[in-house]
Structures are given as structure tokens and as C-alpha cells.
Amino acid sequence: MNRKDFLKTACFSVICMCGFGSIAFAKDDVVGVDEKAFQNQAQSLSLLREWISSLLLNADIELDKESVRKLIKKTAEVHFENLKMDALLAEYKGDLDRFSIFIQDKWGWKVDYDKGKGILIADENKNSCVCPIAAVYNKEKDSSAICYCSEGFAEKMFSAVSGKHAHAEVIASIRRGDASCKYKVTFS
Numbered sequence: 811m812n813r814k815d816f817l818k819t820a821c822f823s824v825i826c827m828c829g830f831g832s833i834a835f836a837k838d839d840v841v842g843v844d845e846k847a848f849q850n851q852a853q854s855l856s857l858l859r860e861w862i863s864s865l866l867l868n869a870d871i872e873l874d875k876e877s878v879r880k881l882i883k884k885t886a887e888v889h890f891e892n893l894k895m896d897a898l899l900a901e902y903k904g905d906l907d908r909f910s911i912f913i914q915d916k917w918g919w920k921v922d923y924d925k926g927k928g929i930l931i932a933d934e935n936k937n938s939c940v941c942p943i944a945a946v947y948n949k950e951k952d953s954s955a956i957c958y959c960s961e962g963f964a965e966k967m968f969s970a971v972s973g974k975h976a977h978a979e980v981i982a983s984i985r986r987g988d989a990s991c992k993y994k995v996t997f998s
């Protein structure tokens with residue numbers, strides 16, 4: 811696949827949300843591109859971005875913190891299934907130590923696990939938010955409620971690996987002004 815075909819494919823797959831779409835249409839030699847369809851897709855993405863932003867902002871305003879947390883945590887299921895996490899985690903079930911090594915080596919996380927207390931601190935160790943929803947979220951209508959989804963994701967992930975109920979809490983977040991995103995995971 812050449813670069814031009816890659817750009818067309820990426821932009822039509824909504825991977826390219828940063829303006830490269832206009833570059834693809836700037837050349838006269840781009841054949842078979844339906845500019846109207848692309849504009850409709852961009853408009854739909856804009857609507858989605860604003861809808862999500864409004865929902866999160868209004869949830870923060872209209873609901874108490876625990877209701878927002880409970881509601882947004884449940885959305886983690888969608889991302890968890892989309893990434894096929896059950897398949898990824900299958901080889902680590904029952905071996906939290908090995909999984910901790912995996913996320914440190916492959917994802918760059920920092921993990922500190924106190925087995926005696928049943929508390930794990932997981933630091934994503936990145937200086938930017940990795941949430942795919944946050945990537946399309948309207949930054950002008952910021953709401954850290956999206957971090958509750960990350961709590962839900964961490965709970966599902968660490969519960970699946972440990973075979974125990976895991977309760978996760980975001981204790982630091984890029985979206986809340988911290989240097990990186992960190993989770994406190996308590997096993998029961």
C-alpha cells in the first residue's frame with residue numbers, strides 16, 4: 811500500500827482525525843475519493859465528540875460523584891471487549907506476578923504490588939492520556955469523569971488475571987493535572 815492509499819484508508823476509517831484528510835483531498839491525482847462522504851463522516855465524528863463531551867460534563871454537574879463513577883465505570887466493558895482483553899489475559903490468569911512483568915515490559919507501566927496487604931499500585935508511566943475516548947473528547951469541555959471508565963477497565967483486567975475481585979481507583983490522572991495516570995487496585 812502506498813502512502814496516498816494509506817492516507818485515504820486511514821481517513822475513511824476515522825483513524826486520521828487531525829486534518830490529514832484535507833491533505834488527501836488537496837491533490838488532483840486522488841482518484842475515487844468521495845469528498846461529500848468524507849465530510850459527512852467528519853460531521854458525524856464532530857457530533858459524536860460533542861455528544862460525549864456534553865454527556866460527561868452534564869453527568870458531573872447533575873449527578874453525585876458516586877453515581878457518575880458507577881455509570882461511567884460500566885462503559886469500560888465496551889472497550890474491554892473491543893480490545894479482546896479476555897484473549898490477551900488468558901495466558902496470565904492466576905499469575906499476577908507474570909502479568910505485572912508483562913505490563914511493565916510491554917506497556918511501560920510501573921507496578922508495585924504489596925501481596926500482604928493485597929494492594930497493587932499501577933502507574934501507566936506516560937505523560938499523555940492513552941484513553942481512546944479522550945482522544946476525540948472536546949478538551950474545552952473537560953471532565954475527569956472519563957477516568958471512571960479507566961477504573962472499570964482496571965477492575966476487569968486485574969480481576970480476570972488474579973481470579974479475585976479487584977477494586978480500582980484512579981489516584982492520579984493526566985486529565986486531573988497529574989504527571990501520569992495511576993491506579994490503586996485492592997484485591998478481596
